[in-house]
Amino acid sequence: MASFRTSMRAAQPLRANLRAANHFAAPRPTAVRSAVRHYSSPAPGSPPPPNPSQSGSTRTVLFASVAAAVAAGGAFLAFGREDKKDILGVGADGANKLSGSKDRSKEIRESNKGQTGGRASEGDYQAVYNAIAEKLESNPDYDDGSYGPVLVRLAWHASGTYDKNTNTGGSNGATMRFAPEANHGANAGLIHARNFMEDIHKQFPWITYSDLWTLGGVAAVQELGGPKIPWRPGRKDGTAEQCTPDGRLPDGDKGSDHLRYIFYKMGFNDQEIVALSGAHALGRCHKDRSGFDGPWTHSPISFTNEYFNLLVNEKWNMRKWNGPPQFEDKSTKSLMMLMTDMALTQDPSFKQHVQRYAKSEDEFFKDFRSAYAKLLELGVPQENFKAFETKLEGGRPFEFATTAEQENSQ
Numbered sequence: 090m091a092s093f094r095t096s097m098r099a100a101q102p103l104r105a106n107l108r109a110a111n112h113f114a115a116p117r118p119t120a121v122r123s124a125v126r127h128y129s130s131p132a133p134g135s136p137p138p139p140n141p142s143q144s145g146s147t148r149t150v151l152f153a154s155v156a157a158a159v160a161a162g163g164a165f166l167a168f169g170r171e172d173k174k175d176i177l178g179v180g181a182d183g184a185n186k187l188s189g190s191k192d193r194s195k196e197i198r199e200s201n202k203g204q205t206g207g208r209a210s211e212g213d214y215q216a217v218y219n220a221i222a223e224k225l226e227s228n229p230d231y232d233d234g235s236y237g238p239v240l241v242r243l244a245w246h247a248s249g250t251y252d253k254n255t256n257t258g259g260s261n262g263a264t265m266r267f268a269p270e271a272n273h274g275a276n277a278g279l280i281h282a283r284n285f286m287e288d289i290h291k292q293f294p295w296i297t298y299s300d301l302w303t304l305g306g307v308a309a310v311q312e313l314g315g316p317k318i319p320w321r322p323g324r325k326d327g328t329a330e331q332c333t334p335d336g337r338l339p340d341g342d343k344g345s346d347h348l349r350y351i352f353y354k355m356g357f358n359d360q361e362i363v364a365l366s367g368a369h370a371l372g373r374c375h376k377d378r379s380g381f382d383g384p385w386t387h388s389p390i391s392f393t394n395e396y397f398n399l400l401v402n403e404k405w406n407m408r409k410w411n412g413p414p415q416f417e418d419k420s421t422k423s424l425m426m427l428m429t430d431m432a433l434t435q436d437p438s439f440k441q442h443v444q445r446y447a448k449s450e451d452e453f454f455k456d457f458r459s460a461y462a463k464l465l466e467l468g469v470p471q472e473n474f475k476a477f478e479t480k481l482e483g484g485r486p487f488e489f490a491t492t493a494e495q496e497n498s499q
C-alpha cells in the first residue's frame with residue numbers, strides 16, 4: 090500500500106494539470122487554436138510503434154498497485170438488479186455508486202494471488218481501465234494533450250457498424266484491425282487510437298481487442314469528466330472475412346434523413362441520436378483525416394454539455410474556405426459544426442432534445458450513459474456475456490472507479 094501511495098503522489102501533477110484544464114476551461118480560443126496540430130496518419134495496418142517504457146517499468150507497478158488497492162477496497166461498481174429492466178442493464182441513475190462488495194473484493198484478491206512482475210491477473214478489468222487512464226496524457230504533443238477523444242471515436246466506429254437487419258457488424262470482432270475496414274474513409278486517423286491500444290494489449294494480452302477498444306471508450310469518457318458508463322466483458326475477436334462493408338458510418342456533410350438512415354439501422358431512436366452526438370463536446374476534426382477542421386467546443390478534452398449550449402446559443406455561419414462544407418461560430422471563428430450537427434437544431438424531433446441537454450447537463454449525462462453503453466454492446470450475442478454473468482455478481486455491468494476517485498479514497 091505504501092508503494093501505491095508513493096506512486097500515486099508521483100503521478101499526481103500530471104492529473105492535477107488535466108483537472109485544472111478541465112475545470113477552468115472557460116472559453117480560451119487562443120489556447121485552443123494554438124493547440125491545433127496536424128499529423129499525417131501512418132499507413133493503415135502498419136505495425137504499432139515499439140513502446141520501450143512498458144514491461145517492468147514503474148508505470149506497470151503503479152497500475153498493478155492501483156488495481157490491487159482498488160480490488161482490496163471493493164471499488165468495482167455494479168448496478169442493482171432492479172436497474173436491469175432498462176436498456177441493456179443500464180439504469181436510469183447516472184450517479185456514481187461506490188458499492189463495495191466483500192465477495193467481489195475477495196474474488197479479486199484471490200485472482201491476484203501469485204501474480205508476478207506487477208502484471209495484473211486475467212479478468213482484472215479495473216487494472217486495464219487504470220492503464221488506459223494513466224496513458225491518456227502520455228504525449229503532450231498529441232492534439233489537445235489527451236488521447237481520450239480519439240479513443241471515444243475508436244469505440245464508436247468499432248461498434249457503429251452494426252446493422253440490425255442482417256445482425257452483422259458491431260463491437261464484437263474488432264474487425265477494424267484488418268483491411269479493408271481499417272482503410273474505410275470514416276476510419277481515417279484511428280490508427281492513433283489502435284496503436285495506443287496495442288500498447289495496452291501488450292500489458293494485458295488476455296483481453297480481446299473487442300473488449301479493450303470498448304473499455305477504452307468507457308475510460309476516456311469517465312476520465313474526461315463524463316458520466317459512468319456501465320460495461321460488460323465477453324466480446325470475441327473476429328477475422329478479416331468479417332469486416333463490414335464501407336458506408337455504415339455517418340457522413341458529416343449530410344442532413345437529418347441520413348442521420349436517421351444510419352442510426353436507425355443500429356437500433357437507435359431520435360433521442361439517442363442526439364445524446365450520442367453530444368460526444369462532439371470532445372476532440373476535433375483534422376484536415377488530414379476527415380477533411381473537416383477544428384474543435385466543436387472551447388474545452389475539447391472535457392466531457393460537458395457545451396456542445397449543446399453552443400448549438401443553441403451561438404450563431405453559426407457557413408465557413409468560407411477551400412474545404413468541405415462546415416459551419417463556424419460567429420463569436421470567435423475558432424469552432425466548427427458539421428452539417429449533421431446543425432441538422433440536430435433544424436429538425437423538430439431532434440431539436441427538443443438539443444434544447445433539453447443544453448439546459449440540463451444531468452439529463453445529457455444520464456441519456457448519454459445509456460446510449461453509449463448500448464452502442465458498445467451492439468452486435469454482441471447475449472450468450473457472450475454468459476461466462477461473465479455466472480462468474481461475477483450475477484452479470485451486473487462493471488462501473489469503473491475513476492483515477493480521481495481512487496486517489497480520493499486513499
Ligand code: HEM
Nearest residue numbers: 238239241242245339340341365368372373374375378379
Ligand atoms: C452523428 C453523426 C456523426 C458524424 C457525421 C460524425 C463525424 C465526425 C467527424 C467528421 C469527425 C472528425 C474526424 C477527424 O477528422 O479526426 C468526428 C470526430 C469525433 N467524433 Fe464523430 N460523428 C458522428 C457521431 C459521433 C458519435 C455517435 C460519437 C460518439 C458517441 C462521436 C465521437 C467523436 C469524437 C470523440 C471525435 C473526435 C475525435 C478526435 O478528436 O480525434 N461522433 N466525428
